[in-house]
Amino acid sequence: QSALTQPPSASGSPGQSVTISCTGTNSDIGGYQYVSWFQQHPGKAPKLMIYEVSKRPSGVPDRFSGSRSGNTASLTVSGLQPDDEADYYCSAYAGSNNPGYLFGPGTKVTVL
């Protein structure tokens, strides 16, 4: 199974925006609408923030947005708040030839 790549860290001051990238291939990120993003605080279960590239589950603030260009997906957090400090993982459907899901290695977002 192929790997997804994410930057290990990102940061921003309160009120600023931060964008996290997630790069895969045309067999996963670029091949399907099934890209999602999870937020995880220490000791907690992951929380779904974005699904199907750009959709937000009920209750997720519109400060969180997702997009994709080719084989790279992005998560943007606008108006950074202290509670946004967490690990963020992208995930993608791995494709019909090798069914399953891929997770990126995670990006630690720090609110300065």
Place this chain on the structure above:
Amino acid sequence: EVQLVESGGRLVQPGGSLRLSCAASGFTFSNYAMNWVRQAPGKGLEWISYISRTSDAIYYADSVKGRFTISRDDAQNSLFLQMNSLRLDDTAVYYCARDSSGYVSGYWGQGSLVTVSS
């Protein structure tokens, strides 16, 4: 309210076996495919297994293929993970998570810690 509660995690020696359970409530369990995802201490998330609604489609990550077996009992609203030939690098928190037909959903359990150590 959707709830997923894992159990069965404990300390086990290398080469040993363990069976994890995930009790589901708050939704019609038989209508959903399910997944197991794990997270080693201080590491990222790793998807390890999927089972379809009817158990006719089952998939595994290469890291556990041939050693782990996923199953479900719809009468008990339960998901299981039989883990054999456990290795040190299987040490992790194991989460069960509901599937959403193309992605892992936002419904996860709280996790069950499996520690493989001599």
